Amino acid sequence: MRKKIVAGNWKMNMNLAEGLKFAESVSRYFNNKPAAKAEVILCTPFIHLGGVSAILENSKVASGAQNCASEESGAYTGEVSAGMIKSTGAKYVIIGHSERRSYYHEDDAILNRKTSMALKSGLKVIFCCGEVKEERETGKHFEVVKRQLENGLFLHSGNEMAEVVIAYEPVWAIGTGLTATPDQAQEMHKFIRQLVNEKYGKEIAEDMTILYGGSCKPSNAAEIFSKPDVDGGLIGGASLKLDDFTAIVEAV
Numbered sequence: 001m002r003k004k005i006v007a008g009n010w011k012m013n014m015n016l017a018e019g020l021k022f023a024e025s026v027s028r029y030f031n032n033k034p035a036a037k038a039e040v041i042l043c044t045p046f047i048h049l050g051g052v053s054a055i056l057e058n059s060k061v062a063s064g065a066q067n068c069a070s071e072e073s074g075a076y077t078g079e080v081s082a083g084m085i086k087s088t089g090a091k092y093v094i095i096g097h098s099e100r101r102s103y104y105h106e107d108d109a110i111l112n113r114k115t116s117m118a119l120k121s122g123l124k125v126i127f128c129c130g131e132v133k134e135e136r137e138t139g140k141h142f143e144v145v146k147r148q149l150e151n152g153l154f155l156h157s158g159n160e161m162a163e164v165v166i167a168y169e170p171v172w173a174i175g176t177g178l179t180a181t182p183d184q185a186q187e188m189h190k191f192i193r194q195l196v197n198e199k200y201g202k203e204i205a206e207d208m209t210i211l212y213g214g215s216c217k218p219s220n221a222a223e224i225f226s227k228p229d230v231d232g233g234l235i236g237g238a239s240l241k242l243d244d245f246t247a248i249v250e251a252v
């Protein structure tokens with residue numbers, strides 16, 4: 001059965017006290033409700049992760065990180081390993097976000113390694129892909145997403161793919177207020193599912209959760225999520241406001 005997911009990506013926002021308070025309010029909101037139709041995840045900065053994971057333990061909300069190291073342990077000053085993330089109680093890690101790809105020069109080979117580290121440590125991976133504006137305008141978007149998935153993700157086994165969620169995030173839609181139309185999202189999500197099918201077979205492709213991300217908000221979420229190959233969202237800006245975030249979850 002394909003799982004629906006709404007994941008909040010806090011990015012580099014909120015200090016520790018603010019983050020813990022916000023996680024408490026999200027947890028309280030969903031714990032007082034009948035089960036949501038989607039799994040809800042909060043992807044926080046590393047600093048928040050231990051505290052947030054403790055708050056979310058035994059709640060209906062899961063925690064995750066936004067990145068992990070490409071190495072297992074050792075002399076890598078400033079890095080945080082997948083094993084450390086797992087030890088906080090977190091279940092997920094975002095890998096390959098476009099901000100990591102562009103500002104920190106993370107290429108397909110590094111992302112493949114990070115994905116291996118995460119899966120080896122028992123984390124589930126939210127693997128991001130998506131084209132920049134110019135690539136869409138020149139009709140290269142399918143080719144770009146195919147390359148990102150084939151070189152960064154598809155070197156893993158079918159069993160490992162059961163622990164992976166794919167997030168399609170057109171870079172031109174992230175934080176810009178521009179969203180892909182529901183039809184553009186559906187077209188790409190269908191293409192991604194087809195790629196998974198060709199590589200891993202029908203069962204894995206049908207079970208694969210594929211999220212949309214990029215200026216998702218309460219006013220557009222329901223329409224985007226209504227498309228057959230869109231299984232939820234990866235939410236940036238709108239995940240920092242309780243009302244907006246919960247409304248997006250309810251839109252599933």
Ligand code: PGA
Pocket residue numbers: 009169173174175176213214215216234235236237238
């Ligand atoms: P946004 O970010 O919702 O603020 O556009 C989405 C993301 O980067 O994951």
